[in-house]
Amino acid sequence: GSMAFEWVSFIGNPLIALVLSICFAYWSLGLRRGLGMGDLLNLTHRCFPPLAGILLVIGAGGAFNDMLVGSGIGKVLADVLGQSNINPIILAWLIAGLMHFAVGSATVAMISTAGMVLPILGQNPQYSPEILVIAIGAGAIGWTHVTDSAFWVVKEYLGISLSEALKKFTGATVLASVAALVFTLILSRFV
Structure with missing residues (x-):
C-alpha cells in the first residue's frame, strides 16, 4: 500500500x-x-514494416497457445505419452519439441512441457529433475519455423527467403536440439 x-x-x-x-x-x-524529429520519423517509418509481420506472427502464436491450453490437448498428450515405455529424458525432449513446433514459442513450450512431465517424474524417481529440465530446454530449442517469432526475426533481418530460412535456420535448430539431447543423455549417466 x-x-x-x-x-x-x-x-x-x-x-x-x-x-x-x-x-x-x-x-x-x-x-x-x-x-531531429524528422530524422527520427524517417527511421521509424523504415523500421516498422519488418516488425509488423513479426508482431502479427507473435500475436497469432499467443492465440494458438491459448487455444491449445484451453482445449486441454496438453494434458491428453501428457497422459498418452506418459503411459509409453519411452525413456523420460527422450519423452521430455519430444514433448517440448512438439509443443514448440505447435505453439511457436520456446518459452511457452518449456513451461507447458514442465507441467506435462511432472507426473512422469513422480513415476520415475530415479531420474534427476535437473536432467529433465535440461532435456525440456533441449527439445524446446528445436523446430523453429514459421510459428516462432525468432524465425521471422532471423529471416527478416538477414534478408533471406522463406525456403532458405526453413532450410538453414530450422535445420540448425533441429541439429542443436538433437545434439543437446545426446549430451543430456550422456550427462544423465553421471548425475
Whole structure:
C-alpha cells in the first residue's frame, strides 16, 4: 500500500514500460546524438514494416497457445505419452519439441512441457529433475519455423527467403536440439 509500491506497479505495467523505453531510445539514440524529429520519423517509418509481420506472427502464436491450453490437448498428450515405455529424458525432449513446433514459442513450450512431465517424474524417481529440465530446454530449442517469432526475426533481418530460412535456420535448430539431447543423455549417466 505504499507510494513506492504504487509507482513500481505503474512503471512495471508492460504498456507503460514499453512507452518509457521507446521515449528513452528516441532520446538516447536520436535526439541526444543530434538527430531531429524528422530524422527520427524517417527511421521509424523504415523500421516498422519488418516488425509488423513479426508482431502479427507473435500475436497469432499467443492465440494458438491459448487455444491449445484451453482445449486441454496438453494434458491428453501428457497422459498418452506418459503411459509409453519411452525413456523420460527422450519423452521430455519430444514433448517440448512438439509443443514448440505447435505453439511457436520456446518459452511457452518449456513451461507447458514442465507441467506435462511432472507426473512422469513422480513415476520415475530415479531420474534427476535437473536432467529433465535440461532435456525440456533441449527439445524446446528445436523446430523453429514459421510459428516462432525468432524465425521471422532471423529471416527478416538477414534478408533471406522463406525456403532458405526453413532450410538453414530450422535445420540448425533441429541439429542443436538433437545434439543437446545426446549430451543430456550422456550427462544423465553421471548425475
